[in-house]
Amino acid sequence: MRQFVVIGRDVPTDPDAVSLSDIPGAGRLDLCCRCVSAGVFLSHGIRESVRIHLVIADEFTVTFDSDTLRHLHPDERNVAARVRDALDAKDDAIGHMPADVSQGVELRRMGLDATLDRLVGADGRGPDGTLVQLHEEGDPLVDAEPPDHPVFVLSDHHDFTSEEAAAVADRSERRLRVGPELLHADHAITVVHNWLDTDGYTAY
Numbered sequence: 090m091r092q093f094v095v096i097g098r099d100v101p102t103d104p105d106a107v108s109l110s111d112i113p114g115a116g117r118l119d120l121c122c123r124c125v126s127a128g129v130f131l132s133h134g135i136r137e138s139v140r141i142h143l144v145i146a147d148e149f150t151v152t153f154d155s156d157t158l159r160h161l162h163p164d165e166r167n168v169a170a171r172v173r174d175a176l177d178a179k180d181d182a183i184g185h186m187p188a189d190v191s192q193g194v195e196l197r198r199m200g201l202d203a204t205l206d207r208l209v210g211a212d213g214r215g216p217d218g219t220l221v222q223l224h225e226e227g228d229p230l231v232d233a234e235p236p237d238h239p240v241f242v243l244s245d246h247h248d249f250t251s252e253e254a255a256a257v258a259d260r261s262e263r264r265l266r267v268g269p270e271l272l273h274a275d276h277a278i279t280v281v282h283n284w285l286d287t288d289g290y291t292a293y
């Protein structure tokens with residue numbers, strides 16, 4: 090399983106504030122949608138065992154699960170419509186029980202801390218994986234060993250805030266950079282997939 094946590098701190102939590110004719114205007118939701126597409130889609134196909142978690146306004150987390158997703162298309166409008174559906178269902182998310190939005194899409198009433206706890210625990214080592222922060226000043230990816238069940242955390246168009254950086258650092262000291270240039274988050278996801286697909290650039 091590969092998982093990506095994307096922080097979308099400016100995305101509105103009110104579904105009525107998400108206009109499909111102005112997706113960037115919804116707190117750069119376009120970036121988050123491209124992260125979902127880069128995470129789950131191949132050309133003419135869908136990846137196995139990938140989950141993308143969009144943390145919205147540190148209040149809700151919308152999860153896309155590639156193994157159970159149905160009828161999702163890679164274009165931003167289609168993904169944004171699913172995020173809006175998820176926000177529309179937020180009243181059904183009670184405590185830490187998710188709201189089922191559609192097959193393969195769930196919304197949880199959880200911000201970054203609770204989502205990281207759910208995915209990797211307070212110590213960053215389980216239940217589901219090893220936490221890795223993707224950061225432009227991290228250690229080079231090429232020198233690292235691909236973890237078995239990585240959970241990568243990325244920011245959107247902003248820097249990580251000090252609270253977000255601390256939430257990640259408390260659970261993991263591991264920071265990796267995918268290359269020398271600052272990339273869009275979705276492009277960084279594509280590079281990471283390629284690193285894992287090639288077992289650390291060793292198997293083509």
Ligand SMILES: C[S@@+](CC[C@H](N)C(=O)[O-])C[C@H]1O[C@@H](n2cnc3c(N)ncnc32)[C@H](O)[C@@H]1O
Nearest residue numbers: 223224225243244246247248266267271272274
């Ligand atoms: C556009 S960048 C964030 C904005 C940036 N910190 C700034 O100065 O405006 C989006 C995210 O993609 C990831 N990212 C971008 N370039 C990267 C790189 N070279 N290595 C690792 N992660 C990268 C990071 O998680 C980053 O927070």
